[in-house]
């Protein structure tokens with residue numbers, strides 16, 4: 565597998581300790597089970613955007629977790645779901661492709677609700693793969709002990725050979741045991757990334773995602789899935805960083821909603837994203853947003869590739 569070196573990472577390789585393990589783990593699961601929240605919890609910083617809207621994750625992101633004994637390269641994959649349009653097909657394809665090239669698969673389930681037909685679809689997919697599978701039951705903070713025991717029993721019956729780990733990605737409870745189990749299953753090997761690297765995501769993509777995250781939080785219905793963000797300019801301007809971005813929508817009615825009354829919605833999106841970006845740069849950010857109508861961008865392969873949503 566080709567390992568991209570993240571932009572701006574200083575290459576300070578540490579000698580590999582004896583008995584060190586390293587490898588790739590794919591996070592597989594239905595939309596909204598908490599894959600991105602878990603990644604952020606494990607690496608201790610925001611590397612993936614999250615939202616209550618299903619199908620938030622569009623790109624395959626590598627988050628890197630280095631412990632004393634292992635380095636885990638975690639692939640966040642878009643949620644597996646039934647595709648409805650070209651973008652949906654690309655998302656499912658990316659998730660399926662991830663499974664073929666990793667050392668371990670972590671199948672994530674929403675452990676706060678009973679198993680449904682969508683979960684069965686994922687479990688069936690898991691039966692077909694040769695790598696070791698761990699089953700992670702997330703959102704344990706939302707369930708009482710009795711309910712938790714019943715849910716665990718139903719998943720154990722459905723996939724008896726996979727070790728099962730209940731945890732909460734928001735509180736962090738149960739995550740250490742999960743990491744230890746994943747690390748155990750990796751082959752012996754050296755560090756693949758310098759210690760301290762937490763993501764391979766290009767900076768521009770992270771910035772675009774931070775804007776899209778605000779759109780997901782602040783808008784409703786058809787808007788979230790019709791939006792794509794492109795960073796047009798990124799420059800240092802004295803002590804502050806200037807970011808110019810275009811927010812693409814599919815219809816002019818959506819443009820109106822995004823801009824809002826007297827520009828109020830766009831302002832709120834910009835403020836929220838700017839605050840997040842200031843954390844990334846650890847300094848002031850000037851952010852300018854434009855909204856542009858690009859009819860049917862989700863159906864256009866060229867556009868999808870330009871935005872980084874490649875079917876691999």
Ligand SMILES: Nc1nc2c(ncn2[C@@H]2O[C@H](COP(=O)(O)OP(=O)(O)OP(=O)(O)O)[C@@H](O)[C@H]2O)c(=O)[nH]1
Nearest residue numbers: 596597598599600601614615619620621643733734
């Ligand atoms: N209470 C609770 N909520 C959680 C937990 N983990 C995730 N969530 C919430 O579940 C929602 C979805 O989480 P994400 O991390 O965006 O889910 P995802 O699987 O990456 O979603 P997609 O990008 O759609 O595939 C968000 O509102 C999270 O805050 C958890 O452990 N407990």
